[in-house]
Amino acid sequence: MSQWQRICKVSQILPGTGVCARVGENPVAIFRPRENDEVFAISNIDPFADASVLSRGIIGEHQQALWVASPLKKQHFRLSDGVCMEDESRSVMSYAARVTDGMVEIAV
Numbered sequence: 001m002s003q004w005q006r007i008c009k010v011s012q013i014l015p016g017t018g019v020c021a022r023v024g025e026n027p028v029a030i031f032r033p034r035e036n037d038e039v040f041a042i043s044n045i046d047p048f049a050d051a052s053v054l055s056r057g058i059i060g061e062h063q064q065a066l067w068v069a070s071p072l073k074k075q076h077f078r079l080s081d082g083v084c085m086e087d088e089s090r091s092v093m094s095y096a097a098r099v100t101d102g103m104v105e106i107a108v
Helices: none
Strands: 004-009 017-023 026-032 040-043 058-062 065-069 076-078 097-100 103-107
Touching: 004 017, 026 065, 026 103
Parallel strands: none
Antiparallel strands: 004 103, 017 026, 026 040, 058 065, 065 076, 097 103
């Protein structure tokens, strides 16, 4: 059974952007791609650059899936599961995320 860690108010994440939060010892990128309360969470570490930057990437849509492009080397990571479009062996961890009573929560 997962425990949920409260991160921030969903209103603190502008639609179409991401933020970084520490979940346990891990930097996690949390994305709010649209105006609604749908949120996604993946590791913030770009495995190609070994840098904590994915939360600053650009969100896009490809084949009915949401992706974030790394701001450094431009690889794309699917928000729903962290799969890397260019090299699945370099995918990132994904986290269950939800909004409850206006608060973003991540499963730990």
